[in-house]
Amino acid sequence: MRLLAALGVIGMLLLFVWERVDIVRVGYRIEQLKVQKIELQREQDGLRVKVSALTAPDRIAKAATEKLGMIPPQPGQVVMVNAADSGPVASDRSSAVHVAKNERFWRKP
């Protein structure tokens, strides 16, 4: 009986010690993950800045005109076809279809 009680006490002590050690271990792991999260957040922020800079309108326009030889559509080359009425609310939505002259995409062979 005494032996069992002693073993029980020792078991409880071991459980207590294990719990304390585990808390510290989990604490270190949490900190490690937090550092990892911060690093990933920094990387994501860096990529967002990069994407935003790369999509700047002046850069796109420069690449389109100088690298790809594109030119802005001249007046009359783009006409708008509204699906609904042309009231201010309706035209505010993207209901308008951009139709470029000489484009054949709406004609099936």
Add this chain to the structure above:
Amino acid sequence: MIGMDSCRGRRIALAILLLAGFTAVLGRLVHLQVLQAAELSVKADRQHQKAVTVEGNRGSIYDRRGKVLAMNMEVPSVFGVPASLDNPSGVARDLARVLHVRADEIEKKLRQERSFVWIARKVDPEQGRRLERLSLDGIGTVMEGRRFYPKGPLLSHVLGFAGMDGQGLEGIERRYDPYLRGEKRQIVLQRDAFGRTVFPKGLTEQGPSAGHSVLLTIDEVIQYIAEKELDDAVSATRAKGGVVIVMEPKTGAVLAMAMTPRFDPNSVRGLSADRWRNRVVTDAFEPGSTMKIFLAAAALDERAMKPDSMIYAENGKMVVAGTVIHDHEKAKWITFAQAIQRSSNVAAAKTAMVLGEDRLFRYLKAFGFGERTEIDLPGEAAGLVKEPHEWGRRTLASIAMGQEIGVTALQLATAVSAVANGGWLMRPYVVSEVRDGHGQLVAQVAPQVRRRPIAAETAQVLGTMLEGVVTVGTGSKAAVAGYRVAGKTGTAQKIDPETGAYSSALSVASFVGYVPADDPRLTIVAIIDEPQGEAWGGTVAAPVFRRVAEQALPYLGVSSQEPMKLALAERAGIGMVP
């Protein structure tokens, strides 16, 4: 017997010794754990816990379509601990190579008798990585939030910029600083024997909240169009500068606010305040003939004039208070509508005289001149409209021509929008929403009517007259194919700072108008400051209006008002059903 007694005595002595030892240990334990418990607990906390003040990230700024215009990113800041340096000059040379700063400046910092010195704050991440590879003793880095403006100079005057410590100093950054700033919070960390952070005390510590994000009414693409066309015009006319504003007349939302020259908010060091001042809101100027819009509005609204009222234009020359007023086009009898279309100064002066000082002043104030528009940008000027009792003998005629009155470009845009939208003076605004770090709406701006300066019928009649300016008048170069345009040209002489008189060489050329005239979607103000050569509003500023409008309207999905005719259908012989 004697031997047994001595053995027992030793046992007793040992027991007493042990008992005394245990008593001493127990006593010390009670002393530490009970009597000194509170004091020692505080001491232990001080050694194991570390309190740090952390500031949440500054919020981002987006355009109306959610494109990032300003955001924070953590970058390294470099510091030194002078006491731990054996060879400050050698370390300074190594740092100078990486940071591109003069070595003697760094060495001077490293030789200071201080425990901590900043060497360079918020450097490029690549420079931070190179420093880490060098691993110099006594040199370290910490991460700090740095403001990035990924679009460079785009919208720079409106965005403004934030300082080294993350405080907004100009523009939106300054005006919305209380929203954009991250929360400052002190958090307590547990440290182990090696000084490593274990976890926040109580495991419940939350980091500080990030600042709110701000969504602008500005459209990045329209802003780019406005800036590009303005730059082209300023460069072609070798002008000093210029301004373009694009606004939704029905709401007062600003879609673009372009100025030239611009600056890059990523590197403002060395720039003067004059360079980053938002001249659209801070600078008042004499607008010239664009002021005739509001003179005409007052005359029509007061029924002092009708579009077909006849005015004798004095063959292009009239003397007022001893000075001669000229028209650039000689005419005798013209209608009021023709007077506006031709921008007749003589007819404008006569109209102002019919109206009288009090009525003209009342309408100028009603259109918002001489008072702030209350736009959500810092440093706004009220302009200058003198009280009638301060007016001289010529003032009435001068104001009719846009002289002796100071207005900001934004006041012009807001006032023209009132004509465009049927008579409502709106409060202009550049921020539409504020959202917290989780995307939840914190504040939303609704269009706000300030007052109604003119009746809807007046606005409609005036609109027809202003369409005439573009179809048959001085503003023909503002015409946009497929859309009806209403507007007015302006060419204002500037006062020569040396002579104090109006200069024949220095002028401000402008065009203000709206499109489509029958259902206005855009108000556009184009102003070119001191253009060289042919410097008329109709030749210099009107084309800027046209080029901005003809790109912005299709982008916004505004349909052309001309009947559609597809070239392909014609060629293919399909034809359209008549």
